[in-house]
Every structure is written in structure tokens, then in C-alpha cells.
Amino acid sequence: MYRPNHLDVILIGTGNLAYSLAQIFQNHAMINLKGIYSKSPKTLNDFPFEVNPLSELNDDADIIILAVSDNAISEVSTKLTDKKGLVVHCAGGKSIQEIQCPNRGVWYPPISFSKGQIVDFKNCSFCLEATNTQHLLLLQKLSELIGASWNIMDSEKRLKLHTAAVFANNFTNQIWTMTEEYCERNNINFELLHPLIKEGTEKALAMGPKKAQTGPALRNDHETLKRHLELLNSKEANFYRIMTQLIQDTHGTQL
């Protein structure tokens, strides 16, 4: 059935992004999810949608979304070279050229995905890339239909954003991991720090992180810095010194 103004979409992949998108697409009034495909549809205990083998994908759609791992994009796209629809990947760190189809694009949400978590795209701004205006309009429409905003960004800049995202997300998360380890070793309930972490994040976003900085490194409080270092193992102490130096470099504090 032809439905004007609707978007026909095919989804490839069974990871967290595919799962979150399938959840949104399946009951969407304006998006027609024509099918979900995967190279290996048999290993899907916790994916509650019908998945067909990629080899059986004979259909076409306005947009074919590759919600697959970075390294699978190129190979999967070689099986879609006959499609008339726009084939897009969702990877921040991969060029549009990874897609081996004539109608190629990128639809990258700068958010992170973890198993068992449904992603909320509402506050997310998809980074769009395509080779012509018509395709950009399609991706703009898809973003808006799921309540997200969008911006146009080429592959080079997107890789830079992806690099920044590693700092903003993976590296801060590693610090919390180290903090939790330290707390466990010292019999401190890590949850005592939850309000600080939550509030610290909100403050960094509201005021900007540079202005939001506090603490002994910023104040150049030698005595506290020294007493903290005495309570850390050598690896943690080394990291504490590196971070203290970086804070003082940023804020021009005298060591």
C-alpha cells in the first residue's frame, strides 16, 4: 500500500541501536518498517522482533539503515549495491565512503549504546551526511519523525566529534570506574558519590565545565593534594598527579 509522506525503512542489525530504532519504528504512524535483517539471525534470544537473514533481502525502501558494528559496514553494504534506496550507516568514526552503494549516506547519533538500555533520541542531534540534497532531506525527515534534531556534518568533522565523544564519555566513565574500585578497596559506599556525580555533570553542562571547576588542584591547596596522594596506590597517585597538572595548566594555577 502506498502511503504518501510515509517513510519506508529497512533496518539491518540486531544490536542496541537496531533494538532502540525498531522499538520506535514498529508503531510509528509515519514510518513503515518493512523488515529487519541480519547476517546471523539465529543468535537472537533477547531481540524481540522478527529478523530475517540478510541473504533474503530482496525488498527496497526509502532508507536502508545499517545499524551494524563499524567493521561490518563495508562488507554488508556490498550486498546492497542494487538497491535504489538510500543506504546509511550510523557510525561516528567511519567515512561515508565505507558504504559501497551508489546512494550512500550517514545518520550518526552522538550517543552511546549499552546492552539492555533503550536509547532516547529526543535530545539527540543526528549528524547527517549524504551526496545530494534530496538524500539529506530524507535523513532530516527521518530524524524529525523520531523526535530528534539534526545537523549536517562531513566525515572528517564527524570523526573529530567522535574523538571528542571518547573523551566526554569513555574517559570520564573510566575515572568513575577507578573511583568505584578505590571506594570498594576502602570500604566506602560508591553511592555516597552519586549525588556529587549527578550534580557535577549538570553543573558542567549548565555553566560550562571550565567555569564549573572546583577542588584542591584549582585552589592549589598543597596540603590537601599531599594528603590525598598518601591515600592512593602508586597507579592512582600517578594519575592524580597527571590530572592535577592538567587542571592547573588549564586554569593557570601556580604549582
Place this chain on the structure above:
Amino acid sequence: MYRPNHLDVILIGTGNLAYSLAQIFQNHAMINLKGIYSKSPKTLNDFPFEVNPLSELNDDADIIILAVSDNAISEVSTKLTDKKGLVVHCAGGKSIQEIQCPNRGVWYPPISFSKGQIVDFKNCSFCLEATNTQHLLLLQKLSELIGASWNIMDSEKRLKLHTAAVFANNFTNQIWTMTEEYCERNNINFELLHPLIKEGTEKALAMGPKKAQTGPALRNDHETLKRHLELLNSKEANFYRIMTQLIQDTHGTQL
């Protein structure tokens, strides 16, 4: 007027903690704020409460709260040695011994304070320390009256918690500062990363940071790591290598 079950409180200090506490105390049904004092009450343009010079503090109260900077605690407390009330400081990194009064205690909220931000104590668990049960009960009551929870923690453990708080808050904030600098240098709107930062924090708290980790370091994705490093200046690249190594050490990923 004697009011049973009420707490009489005196506040010393004019910083953000004092400001936030004064806001809560001033109209509280069960807390009687008997006065706010400061060593230097003249420099108070943006502190909308009546402040008296510390030299004029002739009154007493159930609890006298030193909401002053770490380095001022000891000196200010020497002026309060005649008080019958419980004199407490609010510093994570300072021992209960900093207070030179016979009735001493600590009432430490593990949250951070920045100028112009009113603190919400509702989700905060105050760390209490005192020299007898009666004083602990007073601090427990004060915490509960402002809607906070509490836990009992000695000075040694509190300093460890304070050390952990520097990791959890100051160090992560420095990474966001570096991220914002990188974005500005590359003409990327840092706000594109706000949803990732917000969601990453929520995920770390909900799942635990170790389980929430994602990204190229965890996946040992050599190609992406290499391409990211090429987009960083030498200082950032050095830091990127350090964090990558730490993530891989934590998760046992092969380099």
C-alpha cells in the same frame, strides 16, 4: 522563646554552602537560625542575609556550623571555645581535630559548591562525626530536618571519600573542559555532546561505570584509536594514550 524539638542554629560563613543553608534555614518550621556571622562581613554584595561580625558572636545554639573555607576552620573555632553548643565544620578533607572547641563535630555533605548555584541537599547523605552519641543525634536530626540522609564516618575514612570525590568530580570535569577546548578549536558545537554526557552519567550510575564502558579502547579497535590520535595535539594524544591504557588495564583488553 523556647520551642521544644526545634534546633537552634548559628551559621558562620558567607560562601556557597552558607548561602544554601541560610536559604533552607530561614523559613524552616523546625530550625531556628539565630544568626549568620563572618570574619569579614563587609565584602557581601551578593549575600542577601544579615551578617554580623564574628567578634560580636555572644550567643549560643544547639549547633554552630562553620561553613568556612578549609583553612579558616581552625582559626575561627578558636574564637568559639566558650560555646556550649556543638561546633561543626563541613569539610571532607579536614579532621574533627581542626576544631579547637570541646564540643566538636563534622557535618560533611559530599557535594560540590559553585558560585551562584543553590545546592539541593535532598539526595545527599551527610557524613557525621562527633565525640558522643548525643552530638551524633543532633547532627542526624539536622540532616533529616533539611531532607537529607546521613551516615557516620570518621575523619580518616572521610578523607578517603574526599579523595574519591576529587576523582569523581574534579577530574571528570577537567576532561570535559579539555573536550570543550578541542571542540572549539575544531569548530564543533560542544552542545552536540551534551546528551551523550548526560546519558553517559546516568548509565554509569544506573549500571555501574565498569559495566557501562564502551568505545574503541574497550573494543581494542586499533584502526579507530589510530585515527583519533591523528586528530589530537600532542598533549591530548598523550592523555588519550594514558586513558586508553587505563581502560584496557581495567577490562583486561589486549593492547
